[in-house]
Amino acid sequence: MTVLCILAAFLCFLYCFIVFRIRSGSRFYLIWALGGFSFLGLAVMLRYDLWGRIPMPLRRALTVLLIVGVVLFVAAEACIFAHYRDKGRPDLDYIIVLGAQMKPGGPSAVLKFRLDAAYDYLTANGDTLCVVSGGQGRNEPCTEAQGMRDYLVERGIAPERILMEDKSTDTSENIAFSAALIGGTDKDVGIVTNNFHVFRGVMLARHAGFENACGISARSNIYFQPNNLVREFFGIMKDLVCRNLI
Secondary structure (H helix, E strand, O other): OHHHHHHHHHHHHHHHHHHHOOOOOOOOOHHHHHHHHHHHHHHHHHHHOOOOHHHHHHHHHHHHHHHHHHHHHEEEEEEHHHHOOOOOOOOOEEEEEEEEEOOOOOEOOHHHHHHHHHHHHHHHHOEEEEEEEEOOOOOOOOHHHHHHHHHHOOOOOOHEEEEEEEOOOOOHHHHHHHHHHHHHOOOEEEEEEHHHHHHHHHHHHHHHHOOEEEEEEEOOOHHHHHHHHHHHHHHHHHHHHHHOOO
């Protein structure tokens, strides 16, 4: 067991380095370093039998917390994968493309995947309108909405089919501000985002009042997928605590 913990620590540190080197757009990759140190600590505890020196009530409490954490993680990931390949319904009134990082050279890879999925849907459904949603971060050359609109127009989507919501800073605001721009939540909408993010995007939309919201899944970079899935688990837990999903 000690050897397995050391191996797990090595893999965590290695993945942390890989994600850092290929640049994920955030610092969440540091959680893998934390995981590596945690596995090393567990290895030390097992090697020197430190676990047995912890008072029994505390050991039981820690065990229960671990089991609850594992159950929550598995449940959250099951929900994520249940919506992993959502393609939406035809002829929606609107699709809402959730924002992601804009770079000086154009949309980040994550955002480009979303925009390509939106382009495919808009091309196949000529009466559907599109809301591009996202404000401007400190490291972005323009608002995400503006960059998204420019990308879709360059690909041939008519400008009059695109509405810009350019004030939001997170997914909850993407949905809420887009609803205000649309003029209510009684429309049939599709939430366009990357596969790992579809479940939370749709649940946030339904919580905001879009009862018939559906997901439109875009692909994502396979190298970042473990990082994305773990990060999304924490996003789901945060929104549950904040009562954004219920």
